Amino acid sequence: MTPTQPLSRDALKAQARRLRKALEAEGNFISHGEALELLAHQMGYRDWNTLSAKTGNRPDTPLAVGGRVRGRYLGQAFEADIIGLRSIAGGNGGWRVSLKLDEAVDTVKFDGFSNLRRRISGTVSKDGRSVERTSDGTPHLQLSLR
Incomplete structure (x- = not known):
């Protein structure tokens, strides 16, 4: 799988929070760290640290391929x-x-x-x-x- 171009780190963290809340609503409780790892895997990265490093400190972009x-x-x-x-x-x-x-x-x-x-x-x-x-x-x- 080819990794997709990540959003800003803040946007990714917000997406992980939304994922965590959605899973919690279905009775699946995970930590924020686990949500970050799931998000990284879904985007084609080995782990959250790799995705976070790839993202860097770039500002949030309102547009993304696939959006x-x-x-x-x-x-x-x-x-x-x-x-x-x-x-x-x-x-x-x-x-x-x-x-x-x-x-x-x-x-x-x-x-x-x-x-x-x-x-x-x-x-x-x-x-x-x-x-x-x-x-x-x-x-x-x-x-x-x-």
């Missing part, structure tokens, strides 16, 4: 899986993101023609908005971050 996101593309609402993500260095940063939409969106506003798309890619800043804009000034891609 879910909602937003608007060319003015149309969507929900999608994140299938690709690359951080952009320099300037204000941001991400190059590739999405697999739950339902296709039509990229054309002309009644006599349609162009339905289920996969889209775009570059968004840290606020989740693309620099590219439509003729009325609306960002092509807008992600709800949080």
Whole structure:
């Protein structure tokens, strides 16, 4: 199994707490340390120490490959899986993101023609908005971050 790219250490610890509470609700009691170990194994790492070292002290990122996101593309609402993500260095940063939409969106506003798309890619800043804009000034891609 190939390890997945971890979130921040704080996000991972919060995820372990949620896992522990979910198991506790089903009558399975584990310690926080055991929840951290389970989480590390689930993400493809040998143990929590390996995952924690891989994570480092990077800030929390609201996006991750395999995660879910909602937003608007060319003015149309969507929900999608994140299938690709690359951080952009320099300037204000941001991400190059590739999405697999739950339902296709039509990229054309002309009644006599349609162009339905289920996969889209775009570059968004840290606020989740693309620099590219439509003729009325609306960002092509807008992600709800949080």
